[in-house]
Amino acid sequence: MATRNPTTIDERGACNKVAPTQRPKASCSNPDHLRMNGPGNLKGHLQSPARSLVEIHQAFRILVSANDLRRILPRPVWFSASPWHFAKNSSWSLNMQYDRTDARILEIVQKNNRLTSEVIGEMAGLSATACQRRLKRLRSEGIIEADVSIVSAKAVGRPIQMLVLVTLERERSDIIDRFKKAIKASAEVVNGFYVTGDADFVLYLTARTMEDYEQFTRRFFYENSDIKGFKTLVVMDRVKAGFAIPIEIPDEE
Template sequence: MSSTQAANIDGFDRKILEIIQQSNRTTSDQIAEQVGLSPAAVQRRMKRMREQNIIQSDIAVVNPKAVGRGVTLIVQVTLERERLDLLDTFKKEMKAHPAVQQCYYVTGSADFILLVTAKDMEDYEGFTREVFFDNLNIRNFQTNVVMDAVKTGLSVPVILEES
């Protein structure tokens, strides 16, 4: 989304986005009551924001521990070579791997930052063998094990501060 699209989001849209980021199960009737629009107007705005990819997806957030993925790891990956074809291949592999929750191509000392879940450290070791050690273009990787998920989420602040 470009900055031009962001300029097309008005105060009603921002309020709607704030509400649905807390729970996408909030009904259009409930949203309408909170923002001062009709339910039909809320539905039209949400449809437009989905079409414009402002709302990228409607998902359920699953507790990793509840499904046996109690270990979260933050992994910095440095590639041997940064050719476009190799970068694209790595990105494609990370998008397809179910253990990778998030993958960022970054500047700095590493090329990528990954957020990975695993059942346990043995499971993570298997991940490293499959994804890193079997890949000749991985120079190195550094892993940080999350001890306490103090704050997690994907909410984006959308309400403008009044000056």
């Protein structure tokens, strides 16, 4: 009986086939669903056409296991069962790393993180000391990533805001890593996202003037041989801006 080729996953989550002795048989009806856009390209695999969630489930299980996903995904986003197990409301079943009191604290500090521990504790039904302990744990575990102030770009002389869709010349791990480092090192890039779809990255930038942005494009895009092209979308009106996310309340035990 033919055996499937073993598959490993590196620290970036890329899938690498080992020992090309025989191609694994797909349990879905269309083997093309397993085809990737180059070795180790998990993003390309996820974009392949599939006719149902069952086929996606079957194809993906050949590449990764639940234990592999536990290493790839950041806490607290760990799947509590099979990586393709759906809860009753069709949302992922998550292994929560916080309780209902933590959830209440997170809701409060997302709206205003300048409140004292006494005020937060009173709103969450805790003493100030207990509230401080919980806040310290939430920060140390990375659930609270940062405590920052949102500055108005217009007020500090950078009224021009853009979304830029960037396409790389080749989707190779070293090229992707190089561009990620360039994004992190650029003061003009406020946010950067590695995405699926036609573009590889989406960037949010600010500039003093369009001439200022043109100089940035020459330096950041045109002089970078790894970039195939980019498309600029100028923001006409910032309708909503913020970092607050909906907090799912864990079930009572």
